[in-house]
Amino acid sequence: MYRGGTIFAWCVLILGVFGIADGSGILIRGVIHAESTSCKAICGLSLLLSQFFSPAVGALAAGIIYLLLGVFLVCIGYLMLKGK
Template identity: 80%
Template sequence: MYRDSTVLAWCVLILGVFGIVDGSDILIRGAMYADGSSCKAICGLSLLLSQFFSSAVVALAVGVIYLLLGVFLVCIGYLMLKSK
């Protein structure tokens, strides 16, 4: 059981790091994904925001969302590893 939860904690931690890197990439370069991305919730939110605001505001909002999600996942993964 210990090994399974440790593997899960590392996976959550790595997902969080990738979320932080992705959010930083969007904020720094303004890189937005094309229509072929598979994230339904965040991409749907970005499409909704693009109807009301400019693309710069949408890139900022999506970058912040990815950063917050990444930080949240890193914290959860760290807390899972710390409790072992």
């Protein structure tokens, strides 16, 4: 059981790091490419914000959401590894 939990914790940690990298990339570039991704909730929310306000606001919101989600996953993965 210990080995399975450790593997899951590392997967969550790595997924969080990629989320941080993706969110940072969106914030730095300012452009999100929604046509090649399969994210329904985050891309849909950023599309709604870009329709109501501007495309820059939609990209900013998507970058912040990905960044916060990545930080959350990194914290969860770290706490799981620290507890083992």
